[in-house]
C-alpha cells in the first residue's frame with residue numbers, strides 16, 4: 001500500500017488569498033517607505049488595487065503576488081458594528 005502526502009499534490013504556485021471586500025484594511029509583510037504596513041482595498045479584479053492608509057499612494061497587485069505579500073486582514077469593511085473603531 002502506498003501512502004501519498006496530499007500536500008505534494010497541490011502545485012506550489014497556488015497560494016490562497018483571503019476573501020477581500022472593498023475598503024477592507026490589510027497588512028502586508030513589507031513596510032511602505034512612508035512607515036505604514038496597512039493598506040485599504042480600493043479595487044477588486046484580476047489585479048487588486050490597494051491604497052496606503054498613511055500616504056494614500058495607490059498600487060495594483062496581481063492576486064498571486066498579493067497572496068504572497070499579505071500578512072493579515074486587519075479590518076473587514078462588512079463589520080459595521082460600533083466596536084469596529086479603535087481609539
Ligand SMILES: [Zn+2]
Nearest residue numbers: 032034052055
Ligand atoms: Zn504609504
